[in-house]
Amino acid sequence: MSKPLLQCPVCQQPLYLTQHYSCGKHHFDRAKEGYVNLCIPPIRGDDALLVNARANFFQTNPYKPLMVKLQSMVASFSTVLDVGCGTGAYLEFMKRNDSTLTTIGCDGSKLAIKKAAKLDTQTLYMVANMNALPLLNESVDVILSVFAPYNSEEIQRVLKPNGQLIVVQPAPNHLFELKQVLYDIVKLNPDTTLTIPGLTGNLNEQLEFEMILNQDELQALFAMTPYVYTSSQQASMKLKALVSLNIKASFKISVFTK
Ligand SMILES: [Zn+2]
Numbered sequence: 001m002s003k004p005l006l007q008c009p010v011c012q013q014p015l016y017l018t019q020h021y022s023c024g025k026h027h028f029d030r031a032k033e034g035y036v037n038l039c040i041p042p043i044r045g046d047d048a049l050l051v052n053a054r055a056n057f058f059q060t061n062p063y064k065p066l067m068v069k070l071q072s073m074v075a076s077f078s079t080v081l082d083v084g085c086g087t088g089a090y091l092e093f094m095k096r097n098d099s100t101l102t103t104i105g106c107d108g109s110k111l112a113i114k115k116a117a118k119l120d121t122q123t124l125y126m127v128a129n130m131n132a133l134p135l136l137n138e139s140v141d142v143i144l145s146v147f148a149p150y151n152s153e154e155i156q157r158v159l160k161p162n163g164q165l166i167v168v169q170p171a172p173n174h175l176f177e178l179k180q181v182l183y184d185i186v187k188l189n190p191d192t193t194l195t196i197p198g199l200t201g202n203l204n205e206q207l208e209f210e211m212i213l214n215q216d217e218l219q220a221l222f223a224m225t226p227y228v229y230t231s232s233q234q235a236s237m238k239l240k241a242l243v244s245l246n247i248k249a250s251f252k253i254s255v256f257t258k
Contacts (some may be wrong), residue, residue: 003194004016004134004136004137004171005079005102005104005124005136005140006021006038006126006134006135007023007134007135007136007141008023008025008026008134009038009039009128009129009134010023010025010026010040010134011023011025011026013025014136015038015134018066021036021038025220026192026209027116028138029131029195031117033114033117033118034117034121034125035113035114035116035117035125035126035127035195036124036125036126036127036148037110037113037126037127037132038126038127038128038134039108039110039126039127039128039129040129042110043108043129044108044125045107045108045109045110045111045112045127046107046108046109046111046112047109047111048111049186049223050107050222050224051086051087051111051115052223052225053110053219053220053221053223053224054086054087054089054112054220054224055087055115056211056216056220057217057220057221057224058060058087058089060071060217061089061093062100062211062213062217062221062249063089063249063251064093065207065209066146066168066205066207066249066251067089067090067093067094068126068172069207069253070090070094070144070146070166070168070253071093071094071097071098072121073142073166073253074094074101074141074142074144074166075098075254077141077142077144077164078100078101078102078141079101079102079104079139079140079141080094080101080102080103080104080140080141080142080143080144081104081105081106081133081135081142081143081144081158082103082104082105082106082144082145082146082147083106083130083133083143083144083145083148083150083155083213084107084108084111084117084130084145084146084147084148084150085104085105085107085111085112085116085148086112086123086148087104087115087116087119088105088112088113088115088116088117088119088120088125090144091103091104091116091117091120092119092120092122092123093111095120096122099122102124103122103123103124103126103165104124104125104126104135104140105125105126106121106125106126106127106133107125107127107128108127108128108129108130109127109132110127113125113126124154125236130149130150130151130154131151131154132154133154133157133158135158136158137157137158138157138158138159138160138163139158139160140159140160140163141159141160141163141243142163142164142165142166143155143158143159143164143165143166144162144166144168145166145167145168145170146167146168147170150165150167152196152197152198152199153198155196155199156198156199159258160258161258162202162257162258163256163257163258164255164256164257165196165199165201165252165256165257166253166258167193167194167254167255167256168251168252168253169191169192169251169252169254170187170204170250170251170252171191171208171230171250171252172188172189172190172191172250173188173189173248173250174210174248174249174250174251175221175225175247175248175249175250176188176247176248176250177245177246177247177248178218178221178222178225178227178239178245179227179248181229181235181237181238181239181242181245182231182236182238182239183231183235186200191252194254194256196256197258199256199257199258200256200257200258201256202255202256202257203253203254203255203256204212204252204253204254204255205252205253206250206252207250207253208248208249208250208251208254209248209249210246210247210248210249211246211247211248211249212245212246212247213245213247214242214243214244215240215242215243215244217241218239218242218243218244218245219240221247222236224238241248243247
């Protein structure tokens with residue numbers, strides 16, 4: 001039996017996989033798609049609209065340069081956990097390019113995890129609460145958070161000593177041209193410097209590239225952003241009328257060490 005990574009969400013004892021995941025007292029079945037639901041009690045995660053938009057957007061993978069970058073950053077490690085992994089696009093990419101990596105994805109949305117597990121059978125996906133991660137203390141080398149909320153105490157608990165947290169946030173120019181279509185006055189994203197209590201910040205870099213998105217990709221991207229809730233109907237129509245659009249993707253990548 002390999003060393004356990006997961007802990008029981010009820011009693012925090014190690015979970016072992018036999019026919020199901022079990023700590024001896026509590027049992028958690030694997031869904032037919034292969035994921036396990038360790039979120040007790042259930043929480044309200046992303047809905048079908050957002051989950052499908054994400055899956056559609058990553059089908060053609062316009063964020064590939066970001067994935068390549070993240071892959072190079074985790075290359076020397078063996079266990080990667082993506083907190084708020086959504087439909088699992090980043091982990092699927094990493095595992096496909098390096099089968100020796102152990103990839104684990106957590107998200108509060110059962111719909112997202114179900115989709116992720118269907119698209120990527122090589123990663124361990126689980127429905128989980130980011131404020132009570134079902135992972136044992138000091139069990140993972142790298143934690144990845146791409147545009148996702150995380151609990152810094154849980155990150156510290158779960159990371160191995162010298163483990164790394166990689167946080168990806170939108171840089172000021174991220175999706176500027178999309179916002180130009182949607183809003184009369186375009187505001188840049190705030191340029192904040194992250195600090196994580198208990199972890200040492202050791203790298204801040206920006207990754208920027210151009211994407212040429214067709215109408216389907218534009219609609220998927222739009223539905224993934226908060227702009228879908230703040231844009232007028234007129235603005236949505238304007239976006240719908242475009243055949244394609246050149247858009248800057250601009251990410252801020254911060255790395256912290258435990
Ligand atoms: Zn238990």
